[in-house]
Amino acid sequence: MKHPQRDTEQSTRKISRRTLVLGGAQLAFAGILALRMRHLQVEQADQYRLMAEENRINIRLIPPTRGLIFDNQGRSLAENEQNYRIVLVREDAGNVEEALARVARIVPLTSDEVERARKEIARRSPFVPVTVADRLTWADVAHVAVNAPALPGITPEVGLSRLYPMGEDFAHVIGYVGPVSDYDLSKLETPDPVLQIPRFQIGKTGVEAKMEDDLRGKAGNKRIEVNAVGRVIREIDRTEGKAGASLQLTVDAGLQNFMQARMAKESAAAVVMDTRNGDLLGIASAPSYDPNKFVRGISVPDYRALTENPYRPLANKTVQGAYPPGSTFKMVTALAALEAGVVSPEDTVWCPGYTEVGGRRFHCWRRGGHGSVALNQSLEQSCDVYFYEIAQRVGIDRIAETARHLGLGARHDLPMSAVTEGLMPDTAWKRENRGAEWVIGDTLNASIGQGFVLTSPLQLAVMTARLASGQAVLPRLIKSVNGLETPVGGGAPLPFAPHNLARIRKGMYSVSNHRRGTGYRSRIVSEDMLMAGKTGTSQVRNITAAERARGVFRNEDLPWHRRDHALFVCFAPYDAPRIAVSVVVEHGGGGSTAAAPIARDIALRALYGEMPPLAAYPSNQRWEAEQRLNALPLRTLQPPSPGRNRA
Amino acid sequence: MSYLEYQVKTVPSGLRKVFYVNWALVALLCAVAGIGFLMLYSVAGGAMEPWAAPQIKRFLVGLGVMFAVAFIPVWFWRNMAGLAFGISLLLLLGVEFFGEVGMGAQRWIDLGVIRLQPSELTKITLVMALAAYFDWLDPRRVSHPLYVLVALGLILLPAALVLRQPDLGTALLLVLGGAVVLFAAGVHWLYFAVVGAMGSGLVAAVFASRGSPWQLLKDYQYRRIDTFLDPSSDPLGAGYHITQSKIALGSGGWSGRGFMQGTQSRLNFLPEKHTDFIFTTLAEEFGFIGGISLLALYMLIILFCVASALKNPDRFAALMTIGIATTFFLFFALNMSMVMGLAPVVGVPLPLVSYGGSAMMVLMAAFGLIQSAHIHRPRSR
Known part of the structure; x- marks a missing residue:
C-alpha cells in the first residue's frame, strides 16, 4: 500500500526518535547491570569469597577404631577383623542388573544380598559406593580384582568389622554391635556426630552397649573438597581420631566356655563369683546364640528360630531372669x-x-x-x-x-542389659x-x-559370696579400662555376728557333706576343695489339694514349662572360700538332681583352673563324670597372653 | 515504503552484497560465541565434550544460516512475515497437543530431525509480523485504538499459548518484545501508560489469586517469585540457585580465579551451569573484568543494530531491526539480572553463550534478518 510521502517521512522520523529512546533505555539498564556486577564482584567480593570457601570444603568424620575386649587372662573376646567386601558405584557400573549378574558369576551371592544391594543402589546417589557383598574370602576378592577390567564400577574394599572369636560363649556378656538406628538416636539428647556415619556400628546389648562411650573412641576428621551434591573431589587434610579404649573383663574365657558347654542342653544360668573381691569369673546363660550373626545382619529365619525357641536363647538369664529362690x-x-x-x-x-x-x-x-x-x-x-x-x-x-x-532385692550395677x-x-x-x-x-x-x-542367679551368687566371706562384696565385670584397673566395690564387713554366719556356713557344709544332706550326692571329696551348698526347688505352679490327694507331683509327668525350677548355690573351699557359684536350671526339676551336679562341675573347673581332676569326685561317680566331661563340646582356646592385658 | 518503492538500483546485488554485510556485527557475534565456547570448555572440566564441540558446530551452521538469510532481500522476508508468524502459531498449538514434557513444562516439539522450541521461533516471527503490520498500516492510523487492538491481539495470542505451556519467562519476553515494536512504531505513549497500569493490576491479581481455585500461576512459579524476593528464606531449597549464583559471582572478585580455576561453578554447586547459569562461570573465572567485557560486547551489538536501524529509512527494516535487537537485549539483560539476583529465576539462557541448539539457530537467523535489512537498505546516491 502506498502512503503519502509526507506521512512516511514523518513516521520514519518518529521511528528514529523512538529507536533512540529504546537504545538509551537499554544503555541505562546495562549501566545498572554493570553497577550491580561491580557491587557483587568488587565491593562484596571478600564476603562472597569466604562463603565460597565454606561451600567448597566439607568436614568428614573418620570413624574411630572400636576398643578391643579381653578376658582376665588377655584372651581376645571382641576384636576388629579386616573384612573384604566389594562395592558398586552406580554411575561407573552403567547397567546395574548386568553388573550384579557379572559379580554373581564370580562371587557367591545369595538372592537376599542381591535384593538388599539393589534396594540400596536405588536409594543412594549414583556416585555413592554401595556394598554388594560383605565378608568375602581373600580368594573371592582376588577373583574380583583380576577381573576388574570386565567389571566396571565394581571395586574390592577392605574395612573393619567386629568379630567375636568366642562366639556363643560371650553373647550375653559382651552382646553385639549393629548399625545405628533411629531409635538409638532418639534416645540421645546430643548424639555424637560420628553416629551419622553410614554403616557406623554401635553396641546394641551387653558390655558393647553399656560401655559404648569407652569402646567407641573419638572420631578423627578430614577436610575434603566436595561439590554441591556431595561428591568428593579431593582430601585437603586430616586429623586422626582416638581409638576406643580396650576393656579387660574379670571373666575367664576357659571357665565361661566350660559353663556354656556344661549347660548346653538346658535352659539354665550360672554365675561364678570370686568371694574375695566380687569378680565375676563366669556368667553364663544357656542356650546362647552367635553374636557374629547379628553383626553381619541376621537372616529372618535365623532370628525367628531364636525368638520362637522356648528356651529363650536371647535372654540373659543370669541378670535378667528373676526366679523364686x-x-x-x-x-x-x-x-x-x-x-x-x-x-x-x-x-x-x-x-x-x-x-x-x-x-x-x-x-x-x-x-x-x-x-x-x-x-x-x-x-x-x-x-x-x-x-x-x-x-x-x-x-x-x-x-x-x-x-x-x-x-537380694537390689539391682547390682553391671554393664549388662536389663539387670533385674x-x-x-x-x-x-x-x-x-x-x-x-x-x-x-x-x-x-x-x-x-x-x-x-x-531373685536372679547373679543375686544368688552375690548372696552366697557374702555368706562365705562375711563381707559386702559387689559384683565386678570390668577388670580394667585401657589398662586402668576399675576399683573393687564393697568389701565392708556385713552387720552380722561372725558366729551366726559360721553357723549358716556349717549348715551349708552339712548339705553337701553329710550323708542325709540334700546335696550329698554332688559333693567334692578332695580335702582342700570341700564344698558347702544349698539346694533349691522352686515351684512355678500351685499344687492343688486335689493333686496332692492324688499324689501327682512327679515333675517328669508335667509339661516342661510347668516343672519346678532347679537351683543350687555353693561356695568352696569350705575352709577358705574362693568362689561362690549359683546355678538355676529352668524347669529342671529338683535342685539336688538337676542343678547341684552342674554347680559342682563348674565349681571344680573354677577351683582348679582346668578340667576337674576325677579324684575330686566320689569314687562311685568317677566313671560317669569322666564320660560327661569328655563329651563336653569345648572350644580350643588360644593360650592366655598376659602381655595383652594392657592392650 | 513498499518493496515496489525500493530503488532497486541502489541496492547491492549478487556477490557485491558481501561488501555490504555489517562485518563489525559479525565479528562481535563471533567474539561473544567464542567466549561461550571457552566457558563451555571450562565447565566441562577442560574438555570439548560434552558441550563445547557441539556448540561450535551449531554456531558454524548458525553462521551459514545467517548469511543465507542475509543475502535474501529483506522485502522477501517482509512478505513472508505473516506466513512465518502463522506457522509459529501452529507450532505453538502443536506443542499444546503433541509437545513433550521436559522439566515440567511442554516446550519442545519433535520434528524428527530437530527438536524445536516453537516459543523461541515465535519471539522473532512476532517481531517480524508486527513490523510488517506497522509498515502496512497508514502512519496516521498507528495510534488508532482499533489498529492498536489488532497489534495487541497479535502479541497476546502467542503469549497466551506460551503461558499455557507453562513458560512465564518466554511469555513475558514475547509481550515485552512486541511492546517494543509498538513503541518504536510510534503508538501513543498513553497506551503504554494504560497497559503499564493494567500490568500492575495483573501482578496484583496474580498474587491475590494465590491459593484460590482460579490461581493464575503454577505453585513453582509462585515459589520462584518468593525466593526472588527473599532468597535467604530457603537457602537449600528454591533460594539455593540465587544464593549459589551470587556466591560464585561474588567470589570471582575483580579479576577472577583464572581460566578453569572456578570452584563454585565447577563443583556443581550451581544447577544448569552450562545453560542458564553459565554467566556465573565467566564471572567467577574472569571476575568483574570478564563480566563487564561480555556486557560491553553485548551492548556493542545493540549499538550496531540501533545504528543500522537509524540509518534505515525502510519502516519494516527499521522496526524489525530494533525489535530483534531489543529482544536480544531482553535475553541477556534478564539472564544477567537473574544470576545477579535482580530478577526471579526464569528460564532465560544467555544468548550465544549458553549451551543450546534451538535458541542459537533462531538467534543467528534473526541476525541474518538484521543483516538482510542492513544490506538491502535503500541508499540515497
Whole structure:
C-alpha cells in the first residue's frame, strides 16, 4: 500500500526518535547491570569469597577404631577383623542388573544380598559406593580384582568389622554391635556426630552397649573438597581420631566356655563369683546364640528360630531372669532369726510334714515329715516346717532387711542389659504395690523362697559370696579400662555376728557333706576343695489339694514349662572360700538332681583352673563324670597372653 | 515504503552484497560465541565434550544460516512475515497437543530431525509480523485504538499459548518484545501508560489469586517469585540457585580465579551451569573484568543494530531491526539480572553463550534478518 510521502517521512522520523529512546533505555539498564556486577564482584567480593570457601570444603568424620575386649587372662573376646567386601558405584557400573549378574558369576551371592544391594543402589546417589557383598574370602576378592577390567564400577574394599572369636560363649556378656538406628538416636539428647556415619556400628546389648562411650573412641576428621551434591573431589587434610579404649573383663574365657558347654542342653544360668573381691569369673546363660550373626545382619529365619525357641536363647538369664529362690533362700531366713535372737541353733522344731497357720495347711516337701529338727538339720535336709516356724517368730521385715544386706532385692550395677532388681517383699511393699495387708501366709511362703520373692542367679551368687566371706562384696565385670584397673566395690564387713554366719556356713557344709544332706550326692571329696551348698526347688505352679490327694507331683509327668525350677548355690573351699557359684536350671526339676551336679562341675573347673581332676569326685561317680566331661563340646582356646592385658 | 518503492538500483546485488554485510556485527557475534565456547570448555572440566564441540558446530551452521538469510532481500522476508508468524502459531498449538514434557513444562516439539522450541521461533516471527503490520498500516492510523487492538491481539495470542505451556519467562519476553515494536512504531505513549497500569493490576491479581481455585500461576512459579524476593528464606531449597549464583559471582572478585580455576561453578554447586547459569562461570573465572567485557560486547551489538536501524529509512527494516535487537537485549539483560539476583529465576539462557541448539539457530537467523535489512537498505546516491 502506498502512503503519502509526507506521512512516511514523518513516521520514519518518529521511528528514529523512538529507536533512540529504546537504545538509551537499554544503555541505562546495562549501566545498572554493570553497577550491580561491580557491587557483587568488587565491593562484596571478600564476603562472597569466604562463603565460597565454606561451600567448597566439607568436614568428614573418620570413624574411630572400636576398643578391643579381653578376658582376665588377655584372651581376645571382641576384636576388629579386616573384612573384604566389594562395592558398586552406580554411575561407573552403567547397567546395574548386568553388573550384579557379572559379580554373581564370580562371587557367591545369595538372592537376599542381591535384593538388599539393589534396594540400596536405588536409594543412594549414583556416585555413592554401595556394598554388594560383605565378608568375602581373600580368594573371592582376588577373583574380583583380576577381573576388574570386565567389571566396571565394581571395586574390592577392605574395612573393619567386629568379630567375636568366642562366639556363643560371650553373647550375653559382651552382646553385639549393629548399625545405628533411629531409635538409638532418639534416645540421645546430643548424639555424637560420628553416629551419622553410614554403616557406623554401635553396641546394641551387653558390655558393647553399656560401655559404648569407652569402646567407641573419638572420631578423627578430614577436610575434603566436595561439590554441591556431595561428591568428593579431593582430601585437603586430616586429623586422626582416638581409638576406643580396650576393656579387660574379670571373666575367664576357659571357665565361661566350660559353663556354656556344661549347660548346653538346658535352659539354665550360672554365675561364678570370686568371694574375695566380687569378680565375676563366669556368667553364663544357656542356650546362647552367635553374636557374629547379628553383626553381619541376621537372616529372618535365623532370628525367628531364636525368638520362637522356648528356651529363650536371647535372654540373659543370669541378670535378667528373676526366679523364686526356693530353699536357697533358707539361709536368709535362718540368719535373720539367729541375728534377731528369736531362735538358738539348738532349738528344735517338730516337723510332722506340715504346719497349720490361720486355718491353712503349709506342707513340707517331705510328706512324712522330718521329726525333730534343729538349725543344722533343717538346712541339711531342707525342712520347710522349721523355717515356717522361725519365720513367724522373726517376721518378714527383718527377713527382708537381712536379704537386702546379702544383696537380694537390689539391682547390682553391671554393664549388662536389663539387670533385674528381683523382688524382696516386705509389709510396706505389699501395701504399696498390692494394696493389701501382709498376711502370715505370705511370711511362710517367703521363708522358703516362694511367694513373692524373686531373685536372679547373679543375686544368688552375690548372696552366697557374702555368706562365705562375711563381707559386702559387689559384683565386678570390668577388670580394667585401657589398662586402668576399675576399683573393687564393697568389701565392708556385713552387720552380722561372725558366729551366726559360721553357723549358716556349717549348715551349708552339712548339705553337701553329710550323708542325709540334700546335696550329698554332688559333693567334692578332695580335702582342700570341700564344698558347702544349698539346694533349691522352686515351684512355678500351685499344687492343688486335689493333686496332692492324688499324689501327682512327679515333675517328669508335667509339661516342661510347668516343672519346678532347679537351683543350687555353693561356695568352696569350705575352709577358705574362693568362689561362690549359683546355678538355676529352668524347669529342671529338683535342685539336688538337676542343678547341684552342674554347680559342682563348674565349681571344680573354677577351683582348679582346668578340667576337674576325677579324684575330686566320689569314687562311685568317677566313671560317669569322666564320660560327661569328655563329651563336653569345648572350644580350643588360644593360650592366655598376659602381655595383652594392657592392650 | 513498499518493496515496489525500493530503488532497486541502489541496492547491492549478487556477490557485491558481501561488501555490504555489517562485518563489525559479525565479528562481535563471533567474539561473544567464542567466549561461550571457552566457558563451555571450562565447565566441562577442560574438555570439548560434552558441550563445547557441539556448540561450535551449531554456531558454524548458525553462521551459514545467517548469511543465507542475509543475502535474501529483506522485502522477501517482509512478505513472508505473516506466513512465518502463522506457522509459529501452529507450532505453538502443536506443542499444546503433541509437545513433550521436559522439566515440567511442554516446550519442545519433535520434528524428527530437530527438536524445536516453537516459543523461541515465535519471539522473532512476532517481531517480524508486527513490523510488517506497522509498515502496512497508514502512519496516521498507528495510534488508532482499533489498529492498536489488532497489534495487541497479535502479541497476546502467542503469549497466551506460551503461558499455557507453562513458560512465564518466554511469555513475558514475547509481550515485552512486541511492546517494543509498538513503541518504536510510534503508538501513543498513553497506551503504554494504560497497559503499564493494567500490568500492575495483573501482578496484583496474580498474587491475590494465590491459593484460590482460579490461581493464575503454577505453585513453582509462585515459589520462584518468593525466593526472588527473599532468597535467604530457603537457602537449600528454591533460594539455593540465587544464593549459589551470587556466591560464585561474588567470589570471582575483580579479576577472577583464572581460566578453569572456578570452584563454585565447577563443583556443581550451581544447577544448569552450562545453560542458564553459565554467566556465573565467566564471572567467577574472569571476575568483574570478564563480566563487564561480555556486557560491553553485548551492548556493542545493540549499538550496531540501533545504528543500522537509524540509518534505515525502510519502516519494516527499521522496526524489525530494533525489535530483534531489543529482544536480544531482553535475553541477556534478564539472564544477567537473574544470576545477579535482580530478577526471579526464569528460564532465560544467555544468548550465544549458553549451551543450546534451538535458541542459537533462531538467534543467528534473526541476525541474518538484521543483516538482510542492513544490506538491502535503500541508499540515497
